[in-house]
Amino acid sequence: MALSLALAGGDGFAEVAKRSDVPQKPFVATFPTDVDRARSFAIEFKPLDAALGRYAVGISYLLAEHHAVFVTPHLYYASLGTSDLFDGFGLEAGYRYFVRATGMEGPFFGGGAGYGQYRYRDYADTCDVASCPVVSDSRHSRFTAMAELGWQWLFGPFVLAAGFGAEYRSIDNDEHYPGSPPFEATDRTWLNFIFGSGLRPRVGSTLGVAF
Numbered sequence: 001m002a003l004s005l006a007l008a009g010g011d012g013f014a015e016v017a018k019r020s021d022v023p024q025k026p027f028v029a030t031f032p033t034d035v036d037r038a039r040s041f042a043i044e045f046k047p048l049d050a051a052l053g054r055y056a057v058g059i060s061y062l063l064a065e066h067h068a069v070f071v072t073p074h075l076y077y078a079s080l081g082t083s084d085l086f087d088g089f090g091l092e093a094g095y096r097y098f099v100r101a102t103g104m105e106g107p108f109f110g111g112g113a114g115y116g117q118y119r120y121r122d123y124a125d126t127c128d129v130a131s132c133p134v135v136s137d138s139r140h141s142r143f144t145a146m147a148e149l150g151w152q153w154l155f156g157p158f159v160l161a162a163g164f165g166a167e168y169r170s171i172d173n174d175e176h177y178p179g180s181p182p183f184e185a186t187d188r189t190w191l192n193f194i195f196g197s198g199l200r201p202r203v204g205s206t207l208g209v210a211f
Contacts, residue, residue, distance in 0.1 A: 039103055042159050044208030046072075052194060053078025053086065058206075060096075062104050068096045076118060084123065084183070086195060090116020092144070098152075104210065105154045108163075114144035120195070122182045138181040139174040146202055159208040164201070171197040 040062040049056050058072030071093045078086040094112015098104060122136040150163020173180065183191040193200070 039154065039157075039210035042104060042208050042210040044070075044072075044159060044161070044206040046204060046206055048203065048205050049074070056092075058092075060104060062098075065101050066098050068098060068104055068108075068110075070094055070096065070112070074116070076116075084191070085121045086118060086183070088116055088118030090114060090118070090142070092146075094146070103154070104159070105152050107149075107151050109147075109149045111145070111147040111165075114142075114146070116142050116144075118142060118195075120181045120183055136182045140181055141172045141174075142197075143170045143172070144168070148202055148204070150204075152206075154210060157209055157211070159206065159210045161206040162204070164203050166199060167202045168199050169197045 042060040044058050044060060046054075046056040046058075054074055054076050056072050056074035058070055060068055060070040062068045071091070073091045074089070076086055076088045076090070092112055092114035094110055096104075096108045096110035098106055098108045100106035117139070118141075119137070119139045121138075144167050146165060146167035148163045148165030150161055150165075152159065152161035171181070171184075181195070182188070183194075184196045
């Protein structure tokens with residue numbers, strides 16, 4: 001019996017030795033993939049819009065790989081020279097398709113729609129806005145449809161994007177303020193270009209933080 005146990009023990013030791021001879025895989029440190037690092041939420045500010053008196057801060061959310069939506073409320077307060085004032089509130093919402101599968105970065109394209117209610121006051125040209133009488137006062141609603149192409153970069157937690165495209169605006173005048181807004185007059189070409197109705201180019205940039 002002792003011999004049997006010894007043989008059994010020998011076989012057991014041999015089996016352990018056999019298993020220990022199997023080469024072990026070396027330890028390799030693993031890091032998150034690009035998809036794991038993808039940030040799905042961003043808060044963004046539009047600096048180019050602010051240069052024209054349009055202050056917009058929006059949010060973007062990555063619904064799924066490639067697919068993101070955005071909502072951007074804005075406030076207009078544009079003092080145009082010394083004799084005009086354009087103000088009001090609005091909102092834009094839309095969709096972006098990111099070509100890469102690494103989150104909200106890289107090339108994208110998309111579109112959206114917007115709505116806002118605005119007021120345009122034309123003051124006498126002989127004094128500043130603070131003390132001038134109002135020559136004309138118009139209020140209107142504006143509907144916007146847009147399409148754009150762009151590129152977005154992620155630098156750590158920060159977001160930078162730039163894009164261009166086109167938008168179409170439709171103005172609906174307030175029934176209590178009949179007639180076209182005065183900025184659509186033929187002698188105010190640049191004001192009409194910025195605030196008027198019809199097809200317009202769309203250029204933008206955003207700075208923000210992603211989470």
